[in-house]
Amino acid sequence: MKRFPRTRARGAGHGKVPACSAGFTLLELMIVVAIIAILAAVAVPSYTKHIVKTKRVAAQACLSEHANYMERYYTTNLRYNEDTSTPAVPNPLSGATPAMTLDCALRTSADYQYRLTAVALKPSTYSLTATPIGAQAARDTTCGTLSLDQAGTRAPATAGCW
Template identity: 45%
Template sequence: MKRHNVDIQRSSGAGFTLIELLVVIAIVGILTAIAVATYQDQIVKSRRAAAASCLQQGAQFMERYYTTNLSYVNATPPTCDAEVAAHYAAPSFVGTPAAKTYSMQIVPTGAQATRDTLCGTLTINQQGVRGEGGTATSADQCW
């Protein structure tokens, strides 16, 4: 019997080493972590913009109410659509509306409340002055 000695030669470009594979996995993990964080920030901003829009619509409703009744007394706060209602409490008055003044707010709930520490609660009054209850340096960042 003859034995055949077969030399298997490995070429240098035949595949990946374990180290190369681990480096690629680490890079993909880092990029994924950055992408997820950025995505979540954009979701928070999008929901905040929808809440701000709802609050501005509420202010317009209040102005129509005042035009009809010459007072804000007995006005009821408007409601928002389901998308906003899923992440914010319904708009409510801060205190009780007076004859010529009111202040309305919309408060984040659930995950929106924990993730949106920059703006938090959004407010608007009869003069159109907008505010926020978070750590933002100006209301312009939130509206």
Template identity: 45%
Template sequence: MTFTTTRNTGSHHPAQRGFTLVELMIVVAIVGILTAIAYPSYISYMQKTRRSVAAACMVELSQWVERNYTTCLAYNRTGATCATAMTSAALPNFACRNDLAGSYTFSFAAAPTATAYSLQAVPGAAQAGDTTCATLTLDQAGAKGASGTTPVNCWK
């Protein structure tokens, strides 16, 4: 019994698959350009979102202070008998304050008086780049303010 083996001696080789270095460098350049455009937009969007939540939290805190005023007839007093001085420590820890703990610090801009108060939201580390609005303020008359470079649209 004889066995015959045949070998394919033709030059037909399967095509190699893969990317060339030039193709990979083009893809890396495109991803780099898209990242350079998208990342600053993302950061700006996140700052605006946090600012909007902080503004809503300021309104919620203001409503709490006003409800306290209806009980004590003074902004600088709190407690069941209205014998406790109102300070930033007396402000309640609403969920919005906890959610924004790394982004904003909520407090009174100055010690409240019997007839006036001013709340402020001071940007923290996560919000430090928000120079457009910076510190947000809200007082007993409902006057909304911001200490940034362009405070016009900060409360929208």
């Protein structure tokens, strides 16, 4: 004789459901939630660290693009700080509010988190800086402000910053 699992009757119009109905217990749900919390605790800091590094690399690339512009400017004018016209016009990348902004430094480019400035422009030297702003400033405490000069000297010299 074939045995069937026990069933209990449900409300009118419904079929019979096995007595041991399928479902999750509260303990099983809590274990799943705990596993997800542990995975999130590991994944979120790792993801944040990756985002900080990605934005720093973008700033390094932009500093290199600015350095390339400065070298082209020097090739044309034989100086970094101003052109050779009369009266001399300052380099468009210099000053607190530069007259020209390179594409890599536009605010619309990929959630940019650095302020780029050309400081200490002299006839034969320059220094470019990328200062972190917003969340990047709070998260990137290891490297902070990046700089590059006419000799290719990069700062900070901390491992992993360049």
